[in-house]
Amino acid sequence: MTTATTSSSEPRHRGGLGLPILLHGADYCPEQWLDRPDILEEDLQLMAEARMTSVTVGNFAWSALEPSEGKFTFEWLDRLMDRMHAAGIRVILSTPSGARPPWLARRYPEVLRTGPDRRRNLYGGRHNHCLTSPVYRRKTAEINRRLAERYAAHPALVLWHLSNEYGGECHCELCQEAFRAWLRARYPGGLDDLNRAWWTGFWSHTYTDWRQIESPAPHGESTFPSLSLDWRRFVTDQTAAFMLSEIAPLRAAAPRVPVTTNLMGAFSGLDYSRLAPHVDVVSWDSYPAWHAREEAGTGFISDAAGRDWVVAAATGFTHDLMRGLKGGAPFLLMESTPSVTNWHPVRRLKRPGMHVVSSLQAVAHGSDSVQYFQWRRGLGGFERFHGSVVDHRGGARGRTFEEVAEVGRILDALPFAAGAAVPAETAILFDWESWWAIRDASLGPERGDTSYLGTCMRHHRPFWAMGVPTDVIGPGADLARYRLVVMPFLALLRAGLADQLDRFVREGGTLVVTRGSAVLDEHARCFLEGAPGPLAGMLGLQVEETDELYPGTTNRLAVRAGGLPGLREEYGISGRCDLLRVEGAEVLGVYGSDFYAGTPAFTVRALGRGRAFYFAAGFDDSFLADFARVLSRQLGLHQALEADLPEGVSAQARTAGQEELVFLLNFATAPRTVDCGSGRKDAVDGGPAEGAVTLPGFGWKVLSRALSR
Ligand code: GAL
Numbered sequence: 049m050t051t052a053t054t055s056s057s058e059p060r061h062r063g064g065l066g067l068p069i070l071l072h073g074a075d076y077c078p079e080q081w082l083d084r085p086d087i088l089e090e091d092l093q094l095m096a097e098a099r100m101t102s103v104t105v106g107n108f109a110w111s112a113l114e115p116s117e118g119k120f121t122f123e124w125l126d127r128l129m130d131r132m133h134a135a136g137i138r139v140i141l142s143t144p145s146g147a148r149p150p151w152l153a154r155r156y157p158e159v160l161r162t163g164p165d166r167r168r169n170l171y172g173g174r175h176n177h178c179l180t181s182p183v184y185r186r187k188t189a190e191i192n193r194r195l196a197e198r199y200a201a202h203p204a205l206v207l208w209h210l211s212n213e214y215g216g217e218c219h220c221e222l223c224q225e226a227f228r229a230w231l232r233a234r235y236p237g238g239l240d241d242l243n244r245a246w247w248t249g250f251w252s253h254t255y256t257d258w259r260q261i262e263s264p265a266p267h268g269e270s271t272f273p274s275l276s277l278d279w280r281r282f283v284t285d286q287t288a289a290f291m292l293s294e295i296a297p298l299r300a301a302a303p304r305v306p307v308t309t310n311l312m313g314a315f316s317g318l319d320y321s322r323l324a325p326h327v328d329v330v331s332w333d334s335y336p337a338w339h340a341r342e343e344a345g346t347g348f349i350s351d352a353a354g355r356d357w358v359v360a361a362a363t364g365f366t367h368d369l370m371r372g373l374k375g376g377a378p379f380l381l382m383e384s385t386p387s388v389t390n391w392h393p394v395r396r397l398k399r400p401g402m403h404v405v406s407s408l409q410a411v412a413h414g415s416d417s418v419q420y421f422q423w424r425r426g427l428g429g430f431e432r433f434h435g436s437v438v439d440h441r442g443g444a445r446g447r448t449f450e451e452v453a454e455v456g457r458i459l460d461a462l463p464f465a466a467g468a469a470v471p472a473e474t475a476i477l478f479d480w481e482s483w484w485a486i487r488d489a490s491l492g493p494e495r496g497d498t499s500y501l502g503t504c505m506r507h508h509r510p511f512w513a514m515g516v517p518t519d520v521i522g523p524g525a526d527l528a529r530y531r532l533v534v535m536p537f538l539a540l541l542r543a544g545l546a547d548q549l550d551r552f553v554r555e556g557g558t559l560v561v562t563r564g565s566a567v568l569d570e571h572a573r574c575f576l577e578g579a580p581g582p583l584a585g586m587l588g589l590q591v592e593e594t595d596e597l598y599p600g601t602t603n604r605l606a607v608r609a610g611g612l613p614g615l616r617e618e619y620g621i622s623g624r625c626d627l628l629r630v631e632g633a634e635v636l637g638v639y640g641s642d643f644y645a646g647t648p649a650f651t652v653r654a655l656g657r658g659r660a661f662y663f664a665a666g667f668d669d670s671f672l673a674d675f676a677r678v679l680s681r682q683l684g685l686h687q688a689l690e691a692d693l694p695e696g697v698s699a700q701a702r703t704a705g706q707e708e709l710v711f712l713l714n715f716a717t718a719p720r721t722v723d724c725g726s727g728r729k730d731a732v733d734g735g736p737a738e739g740a741v742t743l744p745g746f747g748w749k750v751l752s753r754a755l756s757r
């Protein structure tokens with residue numbers, strides 16, 4: 049490091065793995081190559097050349113570890129662990145529950161998953177297991193215990209990796225029974241409570257016996273919002289319970305080894321905020337559709353116009369979301385592709401430079417690793433054409449391999465980043481339960497699965513574009529450390545949140561609430577007092593009616609002079625428009641047209657030492673950008689660089705003690721020039737990095753400086 053001002057007494061690690069380096073690793077499947085010792089030999093040589101410092105092993109290796117019931121074959125793994133240790137490579141060891149051997153499914157059919165149509169799956173694929181089956185829990189706990197007892201003290205082992213991408217649900221009779229038991233615990237007052245919470249008077253749904261309750265089904269109940277919401281909550285809790293049954297034997301035999309599971313970013317199936325407390329470190333698998341030209345079916349992580357910086361902004365949001373799951377502690381990038389992703393509809397190669405800049409983006413947002421799926425392509429199986437560090441030609445060291453090695457070189461030069469914090473004073477409030485509730489709300493076009501996520505990403509993007517570090521947090525998070533909290537479209541208001549927000553504002557916080565928030569209570573019922581429910585007092589307004597604009601048509605926001613200096617006079621409005629009755633809020637802008645022209649659309653209410661804004665409609669991107677700029681100036685929000693960033697360039701900061709790293713990443717294909725100010729050095733290649741610095745297309749720079757006390 050060129051700036052060495054951190055005193056050693058200062059804590060450098062805020063959670064995370066606590067290793068002194070950034071890991072550079074990959075999923076490694078030696079069990080597929082046991083008859084090719086020459087290949088395993090070559091792997092070691094190539095790992096050294098690619099500057100790998102970790103491997104994730106055992107993810108789908110159950111058959112190789114227990115080829116028949118009760119017969120265990122750990123010898124290959126023993127040798128592997130020893131060889132990795134000798135080579136200085138750390139091992140992340142997976143539990144194998146993500147896929148099972150055929151003998152297990154054959155002998156115990158109950159372990160297989162049953163679909164919403166109540167049909168039990170045949171053996172096949174992966175993730176195809178029941179979350180409740182006592183047999184499956186026993187079998188997984190047993191093999192986990194053996195792994196833990198055998199390797200607890202192995203010096204190569206740094207982390208347990210639970211299963212693979214927990215997800216999906218099972219509708220078998222065991223799961224139905226578990227759901228009913230879960231409901232009984234949730235509604236201790238009995239069926240009367242449940243009937244009231246679910247509003248079952250509607251369509252004559254009043255339950256008189258717990259056995260009448262079934263999980264949602266395409267040929268049964270599929271439109272009852274409160275049932276669907278509780279089912280999703282149950283699926284999360286049942287997944288957590290399964291996960292805990294996997295963790296118990298690991299912690300018992302290897303208490304010093306931390307535990308993670310690879311999450312999938314903005315995945316709607318599970319409320320990750322309820323899984324995260326059970327693991328020691330969060331990790332996730334990131335597969336953005338770089339260079340995609342159309343909506344590639346991978347959620348919002350692709351851009352219709354093929355602008356990579358839009359994909360980068362969405363990916364930045366997702367990194368921030370994953371970091372937020374553990375209160376801002378560093379996380380791990382567990383998987384990413386070194387080149388192509390075989391399941392994307394169009395398998396674009398990462399253009400030269402993209403691999404390095406996208407890998408550094410993860411670190412910039414708080415990852416303590418860059419890891420890949422996969423080290424080496426197998427010759428068969430579903431993923432034989434997926435990107436890998438080493439391709440079928442084995443030893444051939446191509447472009448991908450060189451870029452991977454370059455990432456290794458950069459990570460080597462940045463040990464300081466390991467454990468360093470992201471200094472965020474701004475937060476976006478994100479809640480899986482609102483996501484679910486909106487999807488089930490029968491609200492019209494906005495009901496689309498992704499609109500909640502898209503709205504949250506849209507509100508995050510201006511801060512990303514300005515280089516303002518931003519946390520994405522759940523509703524249980526401690527708000528006191530933020531100066532600004534943005535709450536887009538938080539349809540479902542959990543009990544207690546209104547009081548927490550009120551306190552945050554009174555104590556000096558700035559809160560932004562957008563339309564569609566607080567329309568439902570925790571059971572997905574509307575409020576008798578209408579929207580925004582218990583937030584009405586704090587916001588000083590009431591929603592009287594809601595209009596919806598046809599796609600492609602707009603209204604206008606006319607900003608009142610003198611209200612909030614720094615805004616233009618007019619902006620576009622699309623989507624849904626709340627018609628407000630203002631009771632105590634100050635009106636900052638009004639609708640420009642339609643029968644409600646001149647009525648309030650944009651308000652603020654001062655309360656205690658803070659204030660709460662309300663956006664009554666979908667304001668356009670230029671408004672969001674201007675508003676974010678005005679607020680960050682007013683509040684003096686920390687920015688990674690004090691400069692205006694050109695379009696496509698991201699600046700993110702990580703700090704530890706009195707040192708700060710700034711990651712400057714150009715996601716545009718053309719060169720961009722950034723003013724780096726003074727007092728900064730090039731953290732990777734040494735030498736000063738001051739004044740105007742030009743980054744080539746997909747270029748990057750990591751800057752360091754000592755923070756003044
Ligand atoms: C991940 C999964 C890996 C591999 C990869 C391919 O979702 O965890 O096992 O399938 O996708 O992109």
Ligand code: ZN
Binds near residue numbers: 179220
């Ligand atoms: Zn089941």
